[in-house]
Amino acid sequence: MLQVKTFQTEDKLRNVHEEARMNDEPLLMSITERIDPLDPFSFFEQGKQVDMHRHFWKSAEEDFTLVGIGSAVRISKEGEGRFQETEQELFDWRKSVRQWNPYNKKGTGTVALGGFGFRPESGGEEPWQEFPNSSMTIPEFLLTNDAEGSFLTTNYLVSPEEDVETIICRMEEDKERLQTSDSSGDTETGVRLEKIEEVRPKEWKQSIADATAELKAGTLSKVVLAREVRLTFDSEASITKVLKDLSDMQNSSYVFAFEHGGSYFVGATPERLVKVEDDELFSACLAGTTKRGSSEEEDETLGLALLNDQKNRLEHDYVVQMIRGAVENYSVNVEIPEAPSLYKLRNLQHLYTPVKAKLKEGYSLLDVVKDLHPTPALGGLPQKEAVTYISLHEVMNRGWYASPVGWIDGGRNGEFAVAIRSALIRGDKASLFAGCGVVEDSKPEEEYEETKVKLKPMLAVLGGEE
Numbered sequence: 001m002l003q004v005k006t007f008q009t010e011d012k013l014r015n016v017h018e019e020a021r022m023n024d025e026p027l028l029m030s031i032t033e034r035i036d037p038l039d040p041f042s043f044f045e046q047g048k049q050v051d052m053h054r055h056f057w058k059s060a061e062e063d064f065t066l067v068g069i070g071s072a073v074r075i076s077k078e079g080e081g082r083f084q085e086t087e088q089e090l091f092d093w094r095k096s097v098r099q100w101n102p103y104n105k106k107g108t109g110t111v112a113l114g115g116f117g118f119r120p121e122s123g124g125e126e127p128w129q130e131f132p133n134s135s136m137t138i139p140e141f142l143l144t145n146d147a148e149g150s151f152l153t154t155n156y157l158v159s160p161e162e163d164v165e166t167i168i169c170r171m172e173e174d175k176e177r178l179q180t181s182d183s184s185g186d187t188e189t190g191v192r193l194e195k196i197e198e199v200r201p202k203e204w205k206q207s208i209a210d211a212t213a214e215l216k217a218g219t220l221s222k223v224v225l226a227r228e229v230r231l232t233f234d235s236e237a238s239i240t241k242v243l244k245d246l247s248d249m250q251n252s253s254y255v256f257a258f259e260h261g262g263s264y265f266v267g268a269t270p271e272r273l274v275k276v277e278d279d280e281l282f283s284a285c286l287a288g289t290t291k292r293g294s295s296e297e298e299d300e301t302l303g304l305a306l307l308n309d310q311k312n313r314l315e316h317d318y319v320v321q322m323i324r325g326a327v328e329n330y331s332v333n334v335e336i337p338e339a340p341s342l343y344k345l346r347n348l349q350h351l352y353t354p355v356k357a358k359l360k361e362g363y364s365l366l367d368v369v370k371d372l373h374p375t376p377a378l379g380g381l382p383q384k385e386a387v388t389y390i391s392l393h394e395v396m397n398r399g400w401y402a403s404p405v406g407w408i409d410g411g412r413n414g415e416f417a418v419a420i421r422s423a424l425i426r427g428d429k430a431s432l433f434a435g436c437g438v439v440e441d442s443k444p445e446e447e448y449e450e451t452k453v454k455l456k457p458m459l460a461v462l463g464g465e466e
């Protein structure tokens with residue numbers, strides 16, 4: 001059976017290579033096959049032996065996980081046009097794809113995974129030196145797990161001058177390595193936390209006080225300000241273990257990891273930016289926060305207080321206003337409930353308003369990402385002024401924190417979440433980030449406490465207390 005499969009792959013590769021040679025240009029070969037159920041964490045861990053450029057994505061709401069190893073194509077853009085330019089380049093690559101994918105399933109084939117930094121321009125500031133401003137990768141090996149099982153896509157950029165036999169040999173070796181089960185994660189104990197350093201907490205609190213003064217005086221209605229906490233461990237952190245623990249502990253969150261130059265941006269975010277499935281569009285307004293109660297009763301009381309709290313409702317309503325306005329531009333049948341409900345996570349609860357619509361023809365997922373990012377849940381209102389304010393006054397460098405991360409396939413499917421509740425991990429060090437929506441009535445001490453709770457999920461999987 002295995003032999004038949006191998007023979008088919010070889011045959012396809014030979015044909016594609018011949019065509020590439022005749023046209024004297026590279027072709028993107030993409031083959032999707034169903035494989036025996038495969039653990040995504042094992043695939044991610046084994047991926048280390050193939051290529052360190054690894055991507056991980058797990059949906060917050062459905063049985064859907066993507067793991068990408070290596071890159072057949074990498075697209076990296078910067079500046080205001082980065083979303084459209086990425087889209088155009090993906091489109092161009094897909095024109096030269098030779099594809100075998102009998103499953104017609106979202107998230108298989110020439111899927112691109114990655115993200116876009118918070119701002120269109122970035123100067124490789126600490127600790128983000130390894131990260132390009134944006135990066136979308138079509139991985140060489142992609143594992144797609146959903147309710148129906150496991151699917152393995154092999155994407156390979158076949159160039160005319162390469163030797164086919166060498167490609168076949170390496171590809172088969174890598175595929176076998178990736179499908180060999182790794183059990184080291186089951187016994188790993190994780191890192192010991194040696195040092196926690198809050199980055200200029202006093203200055204950060206002062207920045208909140210300054211922002212409230214600005215909000216009262218100026219044209220800004222809301223601005224989100226974040227802070228950083230640095231950790232040092234006794235040894236190198238295992239990203240696979242971190243992902244596994246996040247998935248276990250934060251099951252209503254998107255779990256993600258993106259590698260660049262040995263640094264990993266990892267997190268478990270509850271916040272969807274936008275999902276498109278065929279022409280259906282889903283977004284979410286998530287803003288306004290309180291902690292969880294220690295008893296069911298206390299939890300309910302806290303939730304009810306949040307639903308009725310003016311300051312939090314205002315924080316939330318700015319987000320709804322903006323997302324409604326943006327989505328109405330390129331969709332019809334926009335459905336948004338009148339009032340928010342509660343979105344409960346392990347450590348905190350948020351005000352939540354889901355958004356559903358039908359995307360008009362001619363618009364794509366990245367068009368929506370471009371317009372929505374950053375929503376007032378991460379930037380502020382008005383959008384442009386808030387982003388400028390953040391650049392000038394925030395006590396850290398955002399890099400990819402609070403930015404759109406996700407995936408997009410060759411059909412009309414994809415999803416981007418907002419990369420909060422996240423950390424940048426490199427070897428035995430990590431930077432954790434958390435922010436909060438500042439409105440006129442914000443109190444520095446309360447916002448500080450709010451960010452403390454938001455840091456807990458990442459801290460807990462990195463040896464800290466929950």
Ligand SMILES: C=C(O[C@@H]1C=C(C(=O)O)C=C[C@H]1O)C(=O)O
Pocket residue numbers: 224226271286287288289315350377378402420421433434435436437438454
């Ligand atoms: C900015 C963050 O979270 C955002 C801010 C929230 C708030 O201030 O209430 C709630 C959810 C998120 O939209 C973060 O977690 O870093």
Ligand SMILES: [Mg+2]
Pocket residue numbers: 287288289315436437450
């Ligand atoms: Mg808040």
